[in-house]
Amino acid sequence: MPKQGQSVESCIVSEFKKKPGDSVKVGDVLFGYETDKATFEEESQVEGTVLAIFYKDGDEIPCLSNVMVIGEPGESFAEFAPSATQGRSEPSSAVSLRSTPPISDGPLPLSMPRVAAASEGTTSPASWTAAPGAPASPRARKLAEDKGVNLDAVAGSGPGGRIIERDVLAAAAAQGKLSGLAKAKMAEGGMIAGEGSGLAGTVKAGDLKVWKPNHTDIPGEGTEFETVKMSNMRKLIAKSMYNSLQNTAQLTHMLGADARKLQALRKKAKKALEEGKVDANITINDFVCFAVIKALQKFPEVNSHCLGDAMRIFKTVNLGCAVDTERGLMVPCVKNSESLSISELSKALKKLADDCKKGSVNPDLLASEAASFTVSNLGGFGVEWFTPIINVPQSAILGVGTMTLRPIMEDGNVAFVPYLGLSLTYDHRAIDGGQATRFLKAVATEIETLEVEL
């Protein structure tokens, strides 16, 4: 598994494109994989036959460990299998999803009741917050197989959250008796028992449902709606957005900026491009970003990360820029953006957006820690104002809306002037309202007075 950037420790295989026995040529795509922000495809660098694949679709694989073996048929491959320590580490997300906090062996007072005992048992298994891939004792596994219980849907009450016998017994009691076929289907995984329609409430194969953690059952599955699993990337976005709203004190100020200067600059830039004076198509957004960078240099406390009990004040402006892709939202960043000219900035932003759409962006630039501030522009879609969500640990994010005409009094006359909608969401833990307002105003002033050599 290649290491895509220094901070990446593991990647998730989205899909294997080859199976054991397939022959591959140099350049064939072997498998697709993704980090928390980007997707990649691994091409074969050798020719041969796939002898073994050590993982399956959806597995999280530590970087630099062996994924598959290509060789000549008949060659041995077992020695390449990733060792146990290298192996399938549990997705880190599993821990935070557990119903009970992970129990450390250290100072936790042992007398504390450690678990929400599953054996209280009136709740249905599907409504428990279970941890997919949580450890289960061999006895629990065997029992789950015998009783047709989906271990993914069972919360563990044993040491360290281990699913033990009593948890499976409670789950089995709650779901009732399963028919033989239902058990067999259940063993394939991904299902839970619905209400039994057979004799004496026996759960038949047709009563099984796709298992969905974190939500309750409602009628209409299959007819009114279909439940589909989230992609891994979607789950990661969900996690980080939810984390932002859960763990910061964010609010949004909105302010309009006179955009006449912007329009003039855009016109000038278009002309310069046509005349070949510049080699970049500098957009309104590029000018806005350019103005934001200037403002940020005057407000270092906004160009920052809020760490809860400390601030990380940046000396450079690492400007994050939200990009909408087919797979979801991505926020790559331009490091040291304050050192760039407007055309350099424009080109850098363009390249990042393209890379994101292609999936070839450097994951290090996608980490939320990489950027010191983010700009998200929805102006192209006509959105006037919105409340962007902070990309934690950053302290603030600027949402850029569309231009609207606003009547203003000028020399005693009413005139319609284009105004750009600026929405600054900031973390009140890091920045007070007055300061945020002054910064937002400074951005507006920069936009209104921007002078750029082309």
Added chain:
Amino acid sequence: MPKALYIDPEVTLRPQEHEIKFPEIPVMQYKKSVKDELKEGNFTKEDLLRIYRDMFTIREFETMLNLVKTTGGYNGVEYNNPGPAHLSAGQEAAAVGMAYNLDTDDFIFGSHRSHGEILAKGLRSIEILPEKELKKIMDEFWGGATVAVAGKDFKGSTKELGVRFLIYGAIAEIFARTTGFNKGLGGSMHTFFTPFGIYPNNAIVGGSGSIAVGAALYKKVNRKKGIVVANLGDGAMARGPVLEGMTFASMDQFHTLWEGDMKGGLPVLINVMDNQYAMGGQTKGETMGYTFPARLGAGFNPEAWHAERVNGYDPLAVIDAFRRKKALLEKKEGPALLDVVTYRYSGHSPSDQSSYRTKEEIAAWEAEDCIVAFGKKLIEAGVASQKDLDAIQAKMKETIFEMYKLAIDPVISPRMDLVKDNELLGDMMYSNGSVDSFGDAKPEVNHPMEENPRVKQIAGKERFYLDKDGKPVSSMKAYNFRDGVFEAVVDRFYKDSSLVAYGEENREWGGAFAVYRGLTEALPYHRLFNSPIAEAAIIGTAIGYAMCGGRVIPEIMYCDFLGCCGDEIFNQLPKWQAMSGNILKMPVVVRVSVGSKYGAQHSQDWTSLCTHIPGLKVVFPVTPYDAKGLMNSALQGTDPVIFFESQRLYGIGEQFHEGGVPEGYYEIPIGEPDVKRAGKDVTFLTIGATLYRALKAADMLKEQYGLEAEVIDARSLVPFNYEKVIESVKKTGRIIIAGDASARGSFLNDLAANIADLCFDYLDAAPAVLGSRNWITPCHELEEAFFPQPEWFLDIINEKMMPLPGYVPTGNFTAAQQIIRAKKGV
């Protein structure tokens, strides 16, 4: 501490007029010539030629092995012998002189360097055995398999066939062939053949020093003909077990306390093959201080063991000495010590380059060569011509070469195929016999069993811990653990005339823990006696006793003293049944008491050390019913059993067996654990006295959490039947394996690993091991922090198996702590 012996201060404390006087120890005093001996009629010409033949046979045999080791073949026939070869060329006169006066009933024990001794004793036995008897021995041995090869196409006399049989059996054994004397399981250092009175040679230096004394004890107690010779090297005289064995053989009580025909010394002769070297160390002038090994006798008894130093380069000098010593032993004036001066031409082993001695030294001894010199004397005395001697040499060379060729032939002399037949050797580790009595005489006892005071006292006891009304019986009236062991032991003493028991304080005291109280009244001295405080001799002599065909119960007062008899328990007792090719039996029940309260050197559970050594059976009963039943099984069997008893429990009554401990004889098969309490939520498997703490934990679990523990008492450690445990774990899914041994490296872990393996799919948590801490055992007042306590069972359940609601742990059983302790090595 017999009352019969009065220690009189009038004698002991008063000033004396004399010194301790040592008898003179003769040195090299034989001066006769061949002519003198002939004149006195001590030998015929034939005798003298046979002595020459026997010496030359040994020389050629050793030469053959040396050539195989150093040149990869003999007489141009290639063979690779990867095993050891500790050769004795140079020592032939000593070996033949030793064997010349011995009958088949006389036993020899040897060392790693005993090829010469076994050949000499074998040739001697062939010479004196009536032909019919010799033929019978050969025909019956391995069903005639060995003689069939040795006698292939041979038309000569039975005696000549006997010589071929002896040489072939020895070579085949050395080359690990199934037709060898011990099926190839003993090898060069352990070749022996009991029908010729040749008992085990021992690869542990000095190992025979106490074993041979036990053999002599067997002969004496069971009134068997013959003496016992322990052939040891001069280096072995430094070894503790030799000195302990000599101490044991020197006991005054043979003369002061043993009665009737039992009065008198042991018929044992320590014969030092004084070849000047202990591996490369020179015993005289370097590694020892005795000048001559003969001096040692002076330290052991007033007779100085009748020690003598004789010329081992002259077979007639050795024969002369042995003739006199044997007569002395037969008059019960033993033991005796001979220091036979000889010299080893070869190195310790073929890898020894003799870098510690000069070529001149070897050449000077070769110039005195015992075979050449004896040949010259025979010619001088007109007994033989050089031609006669050459003919003898040619004949023996031919025989050895023929036997060599037969022994290396893989078709007619095959090796055991342990790859194909994987269980073959495993099935030889124990004899698993059931024998009422090893003695053929009527057991000697002082009175009918029912007249015994202890037997009468027990008859008045309640055999269950509760009376008919369900009330606990007072400890004085309750049949206890001691009584259980006693009943089994006394029963066997009345059944098996060969049975003897001894150890420290075994007689009047009744053993340090009063188990034997009453046996003193029942038994004459020679069946129950106090030994010196010499654990190596206690176990070593028991091994020799059993090897010769007797049953014996040696006692080790505290488990902690097992280290004092480490070699005997770990290297001798477990090995000889398999190493002999199952010829020997080892009916030894070693009673070992496991202490508590007495601190770091008296309170250790070392059961695990014994379980580690293949060949021992290990039991640890903790209830009177189990004690009696398992002791009966151990005493009915034919294998070595280490029988552990807990000092915490000698006074405990029977709490489990309905109806109490049966009065009659019954056996509990060794290897069967016992469910002491049924339960469904967790299994406790205990070793030893921990059972009672586990039961308390089970009570707490039931009262406080409504959980039911199934409590299984291992009872036996080796062998061990896992079936009941598997059944239990299938039910409960959880198991704690607990015992008082320090947890690290203990048998508890072995059980845990096997249970994890055998019950994997049924386990709700990994099997947990609960042993004592990896510390010194602290003094009694602090023991609760060391030995497993009832609360610790609950701690483990809560921490490792299923958190118990509201539970407050007493100990730290977290994984983090486990790692920290392991890092610290505690």
